[in-house]
Amino acid sequence: MSAALKPRTDGLATASVDIDWNGRPVSIEHRWLSAAGPAAPLLVFLHEGLGSVAMWRDFPDRLCAAAGCRGLVYSRPGYGGSTPRAAGEAWGVDFMHRQAHEVLPALLDALGVDTTRDPPWLFGHSDGGSIALLHAARFARRVAGVVVLAPHIMVEDLSVTSITRARTAYHETDLRERLARYHDDPDSAFYGWNDVWLHPPFRHWSIEAELGTITCRLLAIQGIGDEYGTMEQIRGIARRVPQTRLLELADCGHSPHRDQPEAVIAATRELIHSPGDTR
Numbered sequence: 001m002s003a004a005l006k007p008r009t010d011g012l013a014t015a016s017v018d019i020d021w022n023g024r025p026v027s028i029e030h031r032w033l034s035a036a037g038p039a040a041p042l043l044v045f046l047h048e049g050l051g052s053v054a055m056w057r058d059f060p061d062r063l064c065a066a067a068g069c070r071g072l073v074y075s076r077p078g079y080g081g082s083t084p085r086a087a088g089e090a091w092g093v094d095f096m097h098r099q100a101h102e103v104l105p106a107l108l109d110a111l112g113v114d115t116t117r118d119p120p121w122l123f124g125h126s127d128g129g130s131i132a133l134l135h136a137a138r139f140a141r142r143v144a145g146v147v148v149l150a151p152h153i154m155v156e157d158l159s160v161t162s163i164t165r166a167r168t169a170y171h172e173t174d175l176r177e178r179l180a181r182y183h184d185d186p187d188s189a190f191y192g193w194n195d196v197w198l199h200p201p202f203r204h205w206s207i208e209a210e211l212g213t214i215t216c217r218l219l220a221i222q223g224i225g226d227e228y229g230t231m232e233q234i235r236g237i238a239r240r241v242p243q244t245r246l247l248e249l250a251d252c253g254h255s256p257h258r259d260q261p262e263a264v265i266a267a268t269r270e271l272i273h274s275p276g277d278t279r
Contacts (some may be wrong), residue, residue: 014053014081014176019106021077028107029053029081033064033071041272042113042120045073046104046128048150048255050192052080054182060123067269069121072105074086080085084188094128100134115142118180119216121272125149125257127193127227130207133237139215145217147268149256150226153236154206155197163197170194171212211240217243219271223252223259245271 015025022141023124045060052075064071075082076099085091092098108115121144124132129151136143152159160197169175170190179186196202220234220240231248238244249268252259 012054014205016081017107019103019110021103021106025075026083026103028077028083028103028110029073030072030107030111033073036068036070037163038070041067041069042118043067043069043071043123043133044104044108044120045071046074046122046132047075047079048128049197050079050127050179050189051125051128052182052189053077054080056257059261062261063123063254063257063265063268065162066265067272069272072111072113072120077103078185078192079183079189081184084185085192089192091192093194093199093202094194096130096207097134100131101138104131104135105139106201115139119144121145121147123147123149123268124151126254127152133211133214134207136216136218137207137210140213140215143216145219145271146214147219147221147271148227148234148237149221149264150254151215151220151233151237152229153208153211153233155203156229156232158230159228160198160203163194167194167198171242208236208240211237214241217274219247219267220244221247221249221256221264221267222256223249223256225251225253228254 012031014029014031016029018025018027043064045056047055053073056073060071060073077083078085119142122132129148132146132148133151135145176186179190183189220237222231222234234246238246249256249260249263257264
């Protein structure tokens with residue numbers, strides 16, 4: 001059951017719901033957006049590797065209002081106001097698979113979202129984009145469509161280099177203090193993400209072979225100046241999922257919804273309200 005709304009310092013009010021994650025109770029911070037009526041499409045927002053409900057800021061509200069959608073924004077375990085990682089706990093190489101196959105289904109079930117009767121749309125950024133793709137590949141009939149921004153389908157040298165720089169920034173700059181605005185436990189959020197991405201076995205991580213089972217509409221967006229991945233990330237999706245629409249944005253880095261929000265909103269709205277183009 002969702003707890004009472006709690007205000008955050010950023011002005012957003014969130015709720016929490018408990019899920020059972022493989023026998024472990026975990027509290028998930030979330031926020032409902034109701035820019036449209038109960039029959040409108042539902043957009044579920046999946047944040048980046050250092051993201052949270054609060055870090056999306058007002059973008060989900062803007063997108064849902066423009067597209068005529070309801071929205072659900074949540075913080076994954078270890079992030080925002082959700083249950084932080086246990087002391088000494090490290091994410092495994094399969095951490096995105098577990099989020100896609102275990103946590104997201106458990107959350108939707110706990111919140112009463114009937115994905116068989118009313119499949120949601122998934123809107124994922126970075127790691128959240130990869131999780132959205134994995135969920136759509138496993139639960140093909142329970143997803144209406146997917147929009148991914150700067151997703152990862154494999155690990156590139158560019159990604160590892162930038163994530164290594166982020167570690168230096170966390171130790172030597174005010175990055176930790178800035179992340180504390182968005183996470184109850186910034187160390188949980190940062191090291192959960194950073195440690196696994198820099199774990200040598202993760203260098204061989206890839207979800208390319210799993211994408212072929214995606215049957216829903218799919219829009220893949222990436223900035224030409226993305227410092228965490230090359231265009232091969234989204235072009236690789238298009239080769240494996242023929243119905244994919246690509247949007248490559250100039251003057252845009254790793255966060256298209258911040259750098260080019262109007263372009264992202266327009267393309268997402270068009271995808272949701274266009275005739276189906278699934279296989």
